[in-house]
Amino acid sequence: MDIVPYLLLATLEGLVQASVLMLTALGLSLVFGVMRVVNVSHGEFFMLGAVAAWVCANLIPGPPYVPFIAALLIAPVFVGALAWAADWAILKRINYNPEATIVSTIGLMYIIQQMTLITFGPDAQAVDAPFYYTVRFPWFGYSGYKFFIIAVAFVLVGGLLYLLRHSKVGLFMRATQFDKETAQNFGIPVTKVYSGVFAVGAMLAAIGGVLVVPSQQAHYLMGHDPLLLSFVVVIVGGLGSIPGTIAAAILIGMSDGLLSVFFSPTLAKIFSTLLVALVLVFRPQGLFGKAGR
Amino acid sequence: MSIHNKKLFLLCLATLAGLFVLQFLLSDYLVLAFTRILILAVFAMGYNVLMGYTGLVSLGHAMFFGAGVYGAGLSSYYLGVSLPVAFLAGILAAIVLSFLIGLLALRTQTVSFMIVTLMFSQAAFLLILYFSEFTGGDQGLTLPTSARSFSLFGLEVDMTSDVARYNLALTVFGVVLLGLFAFTQGPVGRLLVAVRENEDRTRMLGFDTYAIKLLAFTVSGGISGVAGALYGLMFGYIGSAFAEFKISIEALLFTLVGGPGTLLGPLVGTGLMTLLFDRLSGVTTAYLIVIGALLIVVTLWFPTGILGTLRDRWLPWLK
Numbered sequence: 001m002d003i004v005p006y007l008l009l010a011t012l013e014g015l016v017q018a019s020v021l022m023l024t025a026l027g028l029s030l031v032f033g034v035m036r037v038v039n040v041s042h043g044e045f046f047m048l049g050a051v052a053a054w055v056c057a058n059l060i061p062g063p064p065y066v067p068f069i070a071a072l073l074i075a076p077v078f079v080g081a082l083a084w085a086a087d088w089a090i091l092k093r094i095n096y097n098p099e100a101t102i103v104s105t106i107g108l109m110y111i112i113q114q115m116t117l118i119t120f121g122p123d124a125q126a127v128d129a130p131f132y133y134t135v136r137f138p139w140f141g142y143s144g145y146k147f148f149i150i151a152v153a154f155v156l157v158g159g160l161l162y163l164l165r166h167s168k169v170g171l172f173m174r175a176t177q178f179d180k181e182t183a184q185n186f187g188i189p190v191t192k193v194y195s196g197v198f199a200v201g202a203m204l205a206a207i208g209g210v211l212v213v214p215s216q217q218a219h220y221l222m223g224h225d226p227l228l229l230s231f232v233v234v235i236v237g238g239l240g241s242i243p244g245t246i247a248a249a250i251l252i253g254m255s256d257g258l259l260s261v262f263f264s265p266t267l268a269k270i271f272s273t274l275l276v277a278l279v280l281v282f283r284p285q286g287l288f289g290k291a292g293r
Numbered sequence: 294m295s296i297h298n299k300k301l302f303l304l305c306l307a308t309l310a311g312l313f314v315l316q317f318l319l320s321d322y323l324v325l326a327f328t329r330i331l332i333l334a335v336f337a338m339g340y341n342v343l344m345g346y347t348g349l350v351s352l353g354h355a356m357f358f359g360a361g362v363y364g365a366g367l368s369s370y371y372l373g374v375s376l377p378v379a380f381l382a383g384i385l386a387a388i389v390l391s392f393l394i395g396l397l398a399l400r401t402q403t404v405s406f407m408i409v410t411l412m413f414s415q416a417a418f419l420l421i422l423y424f425s426e427f428t429g430g431d432q433g434l435t436l437p438t439s440a441r442s443f444s445l446f447g448l449e450v451d452m453t454s455d456v457a458r459y460n461l462a463l464t465v466f467g468v469v470l471l472g473l474f475a476f477t478q479g480p481v482g483r484l485l486v487a488v489r490e491n492e493d494r495t496r497m498l499g500f501d502t503y504a505i506k507l508l509a510f511t512v513s514g515g516i517s518g519v520a521g522a523l524y525g526l527m528f529g530y531i532g533s534a535f536a537e538f539k540i541s542i543e544a545l546l547f548t549l550v551g552g553p554g555t556l557l558g559p560l561v562g563t564g565l566m567t568l569l570f571d572r573l574s575g576v577t578t579a580y581l582i583v584i585g586a587l588l589i590v591v592t593l594w595f596p597t598g599i600l601g602t603l604r605d606r607w608l609p610w611l612k
Contacts, residue, residue: 038404093593098404099350103549104592106352106542110585118579228415231408270419277412280405281397 005139011254016146016215018253019153020208024226025233025249026157026242027204033240034177034197037091037101043227044112045083045202049075049209050218051116054125068130068210075210076203083202087195096194109223116220124222129214149211156207157246164242173197177240229256232272235279238286248286297478300610301556305474308557309467316459324459330560330567331462332524333547335469337559339516340544345553346477347509348489349399352407353414354544356394357514359421359536360387361521363428366531369440376443376452380522387518388511390417395510399503411538418536425533433532441529458527465523469516470556476512477556478612485509486554517544539581546584549591552598555611561599 028042052075053068060067086108094100133144164170175183176193184190208226209218216222229252237248252272259268279286296302312331316324336358343349364386369379398409421428428434441452450457476482484505487495496502525531534540543566551562566587573580591598597605604611 038408090589090593099407100592100596102352102404102407103350103545104589107585107588107592110581110588114579114582114585118582231412235408264423266419266423270416270423273412273416273419277397277409277416280409280412281400284401284405 002139005137008137009140009142012142012146014254014256016149017256018250019150020212021226021229021233021253022157022246022249023153023211024205024208025230025237025245026160027201027208028230029234029237029240029242029245030173030204031198031201032234033242034173035096035194036240037096037098038105039198039201040102040105040227041086041109041112042201042205042230043223043225044109045079045205045223046209046226047116047218047220047223048079048082048112049206050213050216050222051120051125051209051220052078052206053210053213054120054127054218057127064128065130068214071210072207075206079206080199080203084195084199087198091198092191092195113220113223120220122220124217124219126217127213143215145214149215152207152211156204160204161242169196228269228272229253232276235276236286239284241286244286298610298612301478301612302474304611305470305556308560309463309470312463312466316456316463321455324455326567326571327564328455328459328462328527329524330564331459331466332520332527333543333567334560334563335466335523336517336520337544337547337551337563338469338473338556339513339518339520341513341548341553341555341559342473342477342485342516343509343513344545344548345555345558346482346485346489347506347513349506349509350403350407350545351398351410351513352538352541352545353394353398353410353412354514354517355536355538355540356414356417357387357391357517358521358524358540358544359417359533360390360514361518361523362525362531362535363421363521364518365522366434366436366525367428369436369526370434370531373439376440376526377445379440380526383522383525384515384518387521388515391514391518392507392511395507395514399506399510411541414536414541415538418533418538421533421536429532431533433530433534436526436529436531440526452527452529461527462523465519469519473516474556481508489554539584542584542588546588546591548598549596550587550598552600552602552604555598555600555604557611558598558600565599 024042024046027045028039031037031039053071056067056071056074057064060070090104090108091101094104129143129145131145134141135144135147164173172183172188172193175186175188176190180190205226233248233252234245236252237244237246256268259271315327319327336354339357340351340354343351361383363383365379365383368374368382369376374382394410394413398406398413401409422430425431443450450461452458477485484495484500487500488502488505492502521535525535547562547566548559549562550566551560552558569583570580573583595602600611
C-alpha cells in the first residue's frame with residue numbers, strides 16, 4: 001500500500017482546517033491583542049455564521065452559489081452588528097474589566113446558544129456547497145470547494161494584515177494596542193476602536209462559520225470546538241501576536257487533522273486543553289513569543 | 294478562645310436553627326429541594342473562599358466537586374467501603390487534586406488564572422468521558438443498594454429517607470459553616486482579604502502570598518469536594534454531568550448573586566437560584582438562558598450581590 005495518497009489527503013484536510021482556524025483564531029487574537037479581554041462567546045459567533053448560511057440557503061432561491069455569496073456578505077454584517085451591540089450594552093459599561101468581561105461573555109454564550117436552540121431546534125442542518133468541482137489526483141478526487149476555503153481564508157488574512165500594517169485604521173488599532181492612554185492623548189478615538197475591533201473579531205469568526213458549513217453541518221453547539229482550538233492557537237502563538245497566531249493556526253490545524261487520524265477525538269481534546277493550561281503556566285508569552293513588556 | 298464578629302456568629306447559629314425547624318414546616322418536595330440547596334450551598338461556600346475572600350475567580354471548580362463525587366462514588370462502587378469511609382475518600386481526592394492544581398494555576402493571575410482553571414477542569418471532565426468503562430461516562434453509575442445506608446457510632450442512617458438526608462445535609466452544612474466562620478473571620482481570613490485587596494502590599498508586609506493563596510485554593514477545593522462527595526453518596530448516583538463546565542458556572546453564579554466575600558451569601562444565592570431553576574424547568578427547558586442573562590445582569594448592575602449590598606449599606610459586620 002502506498003503512503004503518498006494518505007499523506008496528501010491528511011495534508012489537504014489539515015490545510016482546510018488550518019485556514020478556517022486561522023480566520024477564527026485571528027478574530028479572538030485581535031480582540032485580545034487590542035482590547036486585552038477574552039471573548040468566551042467567540043465560538044457562538046462562529047456558530048451564528050454557520051446558521052446564517054443555512055438560513056440563507058433556505059430562504060434565497062437560485063443555484064447554490066447565490067445564497068452562499070449572500071451568506072458570505074449577510075452573516076458577517078449581522079454577527080458584526082450583534083457583537084457591536086454587545087460591546088455597547090455590556091462591555092463598555094463594565095469598562096472592559098478583564099474578569100467581568102469573561103463572566104459576562106460566558107453569559108452571552110449561553111444566551112446565543114439557547115436562543116439558537118429555541119429558534120432553529122436541536123437538529124444539525126446540512127447546506128449544499130456553492131459549486132461542485134472535483135480536483136483529480138492520480139489516486140483520488142478532492143472537493144474543489146475545499147481549495148476555495150483555503151484561498152478565501154488566505155486572501156482575507158492577507159488583506160487584514162495589509163490593513164493593519166498600511167492603513168490609518170490599522171495604525172489606530174496598533175497604537176491602541178501599544179498604549180491605550182497615549183493613543184487617546186494623540187486623538188485616537190479609543191472607544192470606537194474597541195467597538196470596531198470587537199465587531200471585526202466576531203465577523204472573522206462568522207466568515208469561518210459560513211465557509212465551514214458545506215463540509216460540516218450547522219448546529220447550535222458547534223461553537224465549542226472552534227472556541228477551544230482558537231484558545232489553543234492564540235495561547236500557543238503568544239497572546240495578541242498576529243504572526244504568532246497565524247503560524248500556530250497552521251501548525252495546529254495541520255497536526256490536529258493528523259492527530260485525529262491516529263487518536264480518538266477525546267484524547268486529542270484532552271491534549272489541547274492541557275496544552276493551553278501548561279503553556280499559560282510555564283510559558284505565558286506563548287511557545288513562539290519573546291518575553292513581553 | 295475569643296470570637297471575632299459576634300453578631301455574625303449569632304446570625305449563623307440562628308440560620309442553622311431556622312434551617313432545622315424548616316423541615317417541620319415544608320412539604321416533602323421542598324424538603325428534598327432544600328436538601329439539594331444545602332449541599333450546593335456547601336459547594337458555593339467553598340467556591341466563595343477563593344472567589345469572594347481571596348479575589349481569585351476560578352472557572353474550574355467543577356473538577357473539585359467532581360473529585361468529591363468520583364472519589365467517594367468510585368471507592369464505594371468498586372471497593373465496597375462503607376459510606377463514611379467513601380465520604381472521606383472523596384474529600385481527600387478533592388484536597389489532593391486542588392493542592393496540585395493550585396500549585397500550577399497560582400503561578401498565573403486574573404485572566405490567565407481563569408483560563409488555566411477552566412482548561413484543567415475541561416481536561417478532567419474529558420478524562421472522565423475517556424475512561425467511561427471505569428467511570429460510567431455520561432451514563433454514570435448507580436450505587437448498589439448496600440451503599441444506601443450506613444451506621445456510625447451506633448446510629449443507623451438510611452439514605453433513601455428524606456428526613457435522614459435533610460438532617461445529614463444540614464449537619465455537614467453546619468460543620469462547614471462554623472468551620473468557615475473560624476477560618477474567614479479570624480487572622481487567616483484577614484490575610485485572604487489582604488491578598489484580594491492588594492497582593493503586592495501584602496507581600497511587602499512580609500507575608501508569603503503564594504502560600505496564602507495555595508491555602509485558600511486547597512480549602513476551597515476541599516470544601517467543594519465535601520459537597521460533591523455528599524451529593525454523590527446521598528443520591529446514590531455518579532456521572533460526568535457533575536464535572537461539567539456548567540457546574541463551575543453555577544458555583545460562580547450562586548456566589549455572585551448571594552454576595553461574594555460574605556459568609557452566608559452563598560446560601561442565599563444557592564437558595565434563590567435553585568428555587569428559581571426548579572420553577573423554570575416547568576416552563577422551559579432552556580433555563581441556561583436565564584443563567585446567561587443573570588450572569589450579565591449581576592456583572593453589570595449588582596457586582597456585590599445581595600448580602601454584599603446589605604453589608605455595604607447597613608450591616609458592615611456581614612462579611
